[in-house]
Amino acid sequence: MTGRKLTWPLAFVLFGALIISLFPVFWIVMTAIKPPTDWNASPAIWVPSHPTMVNFKTLFDPDAIRAYGVGGVSQAATNSVFGSLLASVAGTVLSVVIGLCAAIGISRYANGGKATPLIILSGRMFPPAAIAVPFVIIYSNVGLIDTYRGLIAIYVAGTLPFSTWMLKSFVDDLPREIEEAVMIDGRSRLMAHIFVTIPLIRGGLLATTLFIFILNWSEFMFALVLSYSNVTTIPVQLARYVTATAGTLYGVQAALAVLAMLPLILAGLLIQSHLARGMTFGAVKR
Amino acid sequence: MLAPAALEVRGLCKAFGDKAAVCDLDFAIPEGSLTVLLGSAGAGKTTTLRLIAGVDRPNAGRVLMRGRNVTGLEPKDRDIAMIFDNLALYPNKTGFANIASSLTIRGTAKAEIEQRVAEVSSTLRIAHVLNRLPKTMSGGERQRVALGRALIRKPGLFLLDEPLSSLDAMLRIELRAELKRLQRDLGATFLLATPDFAEAMAVADTVVMLRAGRVVQIATAQSLYDDPVDREVARFVGAPEINLMKAVYEPGILGSIQVAGASFAGLKKLRNALPKAGGPFEIGIRPEHLKLLPPGQAPIKARVFDIEPLGLKSMVTVKNEESEMRLIVDTDVAGRYSAGDVVGLDLVDLGLLAFDAVSGVRLA
Numbered sequence: 001m002t003g004r005k006l007t008w009p010l011a012f013v014l015f016g017a018l019i020i021s022l023f024p025v026f027w028i029v030m031t032a033i034k035p036p037t038d039w040n041a042s043p044a045i046w047v048p049s050h051p052t053m054v055n056f057k058t059l060f061d062p063d064a065i066r067a068y069g070v071g072g073v074s075q076a077a078t079n080s081v082f083g084s085l086l087a088s089v090a091g092t093v094l095s096v097v098i099g100l101c102a103a104i105g106i107s108r109y110a111n112g113g114k115a116t117p118l119i120i121l122s123g124r125m126f127p128p129a130a131i132a133v134p135f136v137i138i139y140s141n142v143g144l145i146d147t148y149r150g151l152i153a154i155y156v157a158g159t160l161p162f163s164t165w166m167l168k169s170f171v172d173d174l175p176r177e178i179e180e181a182v183m184i185d186g187r188s189r190l191m192a193h194i195f196v197t198i199p200l201i202r203g204g205l206l207a208t209t210l211f212i213f214i215l216n217w218s219e220f221m222f223a224l225v226l227s228y229s230n231v232t233t234i235p236v237q238l239a240r241y242v243t244a245t246a247g248t249l250y251g252v253q254a255a256l257a258v259l260a261m262l263p264l265i266l267a268g269l270l271i272q273s274h275l276a277r278g279m280t281f282g283a284v285k286r
Numbered sequence: 287m288l289a290p291a292a293l294e295v296r297g298l299c300k301a302f303g304d305k306a307a308v309c310d311l312d313f314a315i316p317e318g319s320l321t322v323l324l325g326s327a328g329a330g331k332t333t334t335l336r337l338i339a340g341v342d343r344p345n346a347g348r349v350l351m352r353g354r355n356v357t358g359l360e361p362k363d364r365d366i367a368m369i370f371d372n373l374a375l376y377p378n379k380t381g382f383a384n385i386a387s388s389l390t391i392r393g394t395a396k397a398e399i400e401q402r403v404a405e406v407s408s409t410l411r412i413a414h415v416l417n418r419l420p421k422t423m424s425g426g427e428r429q430r431v432a433l434g435r436a437l438i439r440k441p442g443l444f445l446l447d448e449p450l451s452s453l454d455a456m457l458r459i460e461l462r463a464e465l466k467r468l469q470r471d472l473g474a475t476f477l478l479a480t481p482d483f484a485e486a487m488a489v490a491d492t493v494v495m496l497r498a499g500r501v502v503q504i505a506t507a508q509s510l511y512d513d514p515v516d517r518e519v520a521r522f523v524g525a526p527e528i529n530l531m532k533a534v535y536e537p538g539i540l541g542s543i544q545v546a547g548a549s550f551a552g553l554k555k556l557r558n559a560l561p562k563a564g565g566p567f568e569i570g571i572r573p574e575h576l577k578l579l580p581p582g583q584a585p586i587k588a589r590v591f592d593i594e595p596l597g598l599k600s601m602v603t604v605k606n607e608e609s610e611m612r613l614i615v616d617t618d619v620a621g622r623y624s625a626g627d628v629v630g631l632d633l634v635d636l637g638l639l640a641f642d643a644v645s646g647v648r649l650a
Binding site: 175177178180181182183184185186187188189196200 | 361439
């Protein structure tokens with residue numbers, strides 16, 4: 001934290017930025033509690049006069065969805081919430097664990113040579129759309145299509161460059177002498193990393209985990225093209241609330257979007273104190 | 287046969303990429319001594335310590351401790367302690383936990399840990415920082431905590447990488463005396479790296495002089511000063527720097543040495559050691575080995591350029607057409623002159639050094 005003083009002009013600018021960034025959240029939450037007649041009203045209804053939880057009920061009641069009309073989604077959102085949690089959590093944990101090993105290997109031991117970090121990063125240089133269809137074909141042939149294993153695998157592969165590079169920067173910032181001091185004090189290399197490196201980059205580790213989780217949680221394209229009916233995630237489910245007769249079910253969509261936002265906001269609040277760097281301050285002479 | 291050395295380094299080499307950091311290092315340090323690794327930045331001091339500690343692995347060569355080959359061992363199995371140049375305290379642990387670290391890891395009983403931390407912290411006068419995190423400590427306190435973390439182990443060898451470099455001048459002089467006293471009291475073996483010759487002078491039993499990753503001279507600090515192997519060592523050792531001037535030796539019955547526009551028929555000691563054929567060489571004169579005299583009473587004529595009083599002594603810079611020289615003389619002698627005055631200079635046969643004009647190798 002810098003000791004910058006909050007002056008009136010600064011407060012004004014910050015307030016403006018806050019309004020701009022919070023407005024979409026406000027709008028989604030308001031839409032989620034509007035009755036169907038207010039969803040698309042003109043002029044817009046900012047705050048519904050009769051807030052309702054009906055949209056949230058509709059999400060988990062297949063009959064209520066079918067009542068809106070023909071076409072679109074006919075399943076409750078339960079599967080998609082479960083699917084998103086499974087694919088995102090598993091994909092994030094694996095990506096961060098593998099990325100952490102890679103980051104320490106690259107930063108401390110230059111494993112794989114100088115080009116390795118760039119080769120790993122090059123995995124992000126393909127537009128996902130360019131590799132989506134080949135993956136559909138490959139997955140169909142190896143039996144991974146429409147499976148959580150398959151989706152998790154692609155989430156790990158897709159986010160590994162980010163987790164590796166982010167964690168590498170945190171490991172780079174940590175003076176290696178601290179690890180070496182503990183090796184001299186009596187720990188093996190592996191134990192030095194477990195007992196010293198990881199606790200000291202905890203803030204970075206949490207920030208990386210949250211970032212990777214957000215990427216996986218909001219991923220749409222692969223979840224769409226690599227699944228038929230078994231595997232669904234929230235972003236895919238969101239796109240299904242379109243009916244032939246009643247149009248797009250904005251309120252129901254907004255309700256699911258609110259549910260989708262909650263874990264991210266909660267996670268952000270929980271770890272915000274760890275997000276700031278500065279854990280290593282005072283450890284070494286600068 | 288003598289008892290095996292506390293540490294013996296044989297043919298140690300380490301390259302980073304295709305750049306050699308240290309090469310063919312050979313030296314041994316006896317039990318209970320304080321040896322200083324002296325060299326400028328990039329000479330390979332830190333690399334040498336890291337190879338001995340085992341945190342880096344050598345490309346070639348061996349490290350022996352008390353006759354035991356430890357080259358392939360993990361740092362924890364080498365019976366060493368190291369103080370890094372950035373100290374590397376555990377930032378998330380208190381002073382107590384930092385000092386106790388090696389004992390905690392090895393599963394020492396709690397009561398014994400507490401007793402030994404108490405001992406070490408009273409020796410180092412850091413009992414008041416035991417409950418504090420490193421970021422709340424002063425530079426000197428951190429330094430002592432790092433020292434405490436090393437001392438508590440009672441290892442066979444202490445490695446200290448520029449342990450005093452970040453401290454201010456007063457504290458540095460105080461702590462280096464303390465370091466030397468601790469080493470003597472404990473009878474411990476210290477290997478200390480520093481770029482500071484004065485520090486080496488103050489604490490070293492033996493100095494291992496490193497340059498460009500190689501050992502250039504192993505000697506006591508005093509003989510490094512009196513008897514350097516080459517021009518670069520002579521320049522590195524001593525402040526102000528040794529005066530180096532072009533000189534010519536003309537042999538013969540009335541052989542003479544020409545330097546700084548004057549001719550010296552004496553200086554027998556120097557002449558006897560120079561090659562018989564004569565020729566150009568470089569003469570090295572320590573600032574305290576030049577005599578400042580009134581003009582006309584000495585062979586070399588020069589003009590005073592600057593006088594810096596240093597207390598009892600003063601540093602006088604003089605110039606003539608041939609050269610610029612610095613002298614350390616008593617302040618009352620320097621006080622007789624001021625900038626611009628013409629003065630005379632004389633050489634004392636004692637302490638003159640001669641180097642090959644091209645290679646810088648010591649001739650005499």
